[in-house]
Amino acid sequence: MKQTKVIAIANQKGGVGKTTTVVNLAAALSARKRQVLVVDLDPQAHATLGLGLEKQAGTSIYPVLLGQRQIADVIQPTKWSNLNVIPSEVDLAGAEIQLGGLENWQQAIRNALAPVRESGAFDYIILDCPPSLGIVMTSALVATDGVLIPIQAEYLAMDGLALITRSIEMVRSGLNPALSLNGIVFTMINSQARLTTDVMEEVRNHFGDKVYETTIPRNVRVSEAPSMGVPVVFLDPRSKGAEAYKAFAWEFMAKNPTRVTNETVGNNPVPPAEPPAAPANAPVAGEGVVGA
Numbered sequence: 001m002k003q004t005k006v007i008a009i010a011n012q013k014g015g016v017g018k019t020t021t022v023v024n025l026a027a028a029l030s031a032r033k034r035q036v037l038v039v040d041l042d043p044q045a046h047a048t049l050g051l052g053l054e055k056q057a058g059t060s061i062y063p064v065l066l067g068q069r070q071i072a073d074v075i076q077p078t079k080w081s082n083l084n085v086i087p088s089e090v091d092l093a094g095a096e097i098q099l100g101g102l103e104n105w106q107q108a109i110r111n112a113l114a115p116v117r118e119s120g121a122f123d124y125i126i127l128d129c130p131p132s133l134g135i136v137m138t139s140a141l142v143a144t145d146g147v148l149i150p151i152q153a154e155y156l157a158m159d160g161l162a163l164i165t166r167s168i169e170m171v172r173s174g175l176n177p178a179l180s181l182n183g184i185v186f187t188m189i190n191s192q193a194r195l196t197t198d199v200m201e202e203v204r205n206h207f208g209d210k211v212y213e214t215t216i217p218r219n220v221r222v223s224e225a226p227s228m229g230v231p232v233v234f235l236d237p238r239s240k241g242a243e244a245y246k247a248f249a250w251e252f253m254a255k256n257p258t259r260v261t262n263e264t265v266g267n268n269p270v271p272p273a274e275p276p277a278a279p280a281n282a283p284v285a286g287e288g289v290v291g292a
């Protein structure tokens with residue numbers, strides 16, 4: 001029996017690696033036999049495209065929010081097993097306004113996802129949020145158990161974190177008391193730079209173990225993959241970026257278990273840094289089942 005976890009990947013700042021993290025976390029989890037549903041809430045549809053799908057009119061969460069379609073009808077399989085997506089579509093651009101017009105807009109995404117969540121069909125439902133603190137992101141925060149924040153280690157990173165953590169607090173104190181900060185993950189890291197290490201230290205001092213150990217390096221293969229519609233963990237599993245996302249998915253799974261498995265029993269919820277079933281440089285897609 002799975003206990004579905006709904007995670008929003010959010011940061012009001014643009015271009016910090018939200019969508020890249022959604023796509024590759026989802027792909028790496030699916031390769032570990034976790035059932036994953038990505039919900040693309042961004043009209044830019046980069047998660048949809050990055051997972052090899054096209055925008056299709058009428059196939060998104062949007063008509064579900066408006067009561068025009070059933071959620072089961074908008075869930076699309078990808079080319080890879082265990083990996084599904086509710087795509088974005090052009091109309092999502094107007095959703096911010098129309099959604100705000102709904103009587104119960106704050107609960108709209110939560111209500112739309114409820115049947116899928118309760119079905120237990122998925123381990124993880126991962127929401128890709130647009131870069132703003134607007135209506136879509138607020139509704140996403142109401143719908144989720146946890147928020148994962150990708151950030152770059154750069155000047156004013158703490159200021160950005162303060163803004164989004166305040167939004168999380170607001171939603172937690174009102175509409176979704178169960179909401180928590182799932183964690184913070186550093187993306188596009190250039191570990192040579194002094195500023196990088198200073199910022200990382202500052203964030204770790206402030207947020208402690210909420211900061212994931214795994215960091216994602218800047219890697220050209222990661223930036224090339226979206227144009228091919230293939231997550232880098234599948235496109236080039238041995239690239240530095242793919243290795244990092246696989247390790248990150250492993251750490252994420254350990255912190256957010258959805259099943260009782262041999263990864264989490266024995267009073268040892270934290271697995272070794274690398275999956276025991278496969279060497280770290282093995283292609284993720286063909287790996288054996290780990291405790292599934």
Ligand SMILES: Nc1ncnc2c1ncn2[C@@H]1O[C@H](COP(=O)(O)OP(=O)(O)OP(=O)(O)O)[C@@H](O)[C@H]1O
Pocket residue numbers: 013014015016017018019020021042044046129130131187188189216217218219220222223224226241
């Ligand atoms: N680790 C990485 N190495 C190199 N390039 C990266 C990496 N992560 C992301 N990128 C590139 O940086 C750009 C922004 O990434 P991404 O689209 O994931 O950010 P985002 O936060 O979702 O942006 P938006 O706020 O517009 O939704 C993209 O071109 C992406 O390919």
Ligand SMILES: [Mg+2]
Pocket residue numbers: 018019020042046128129130
């Ligand atoms: Mg994005």
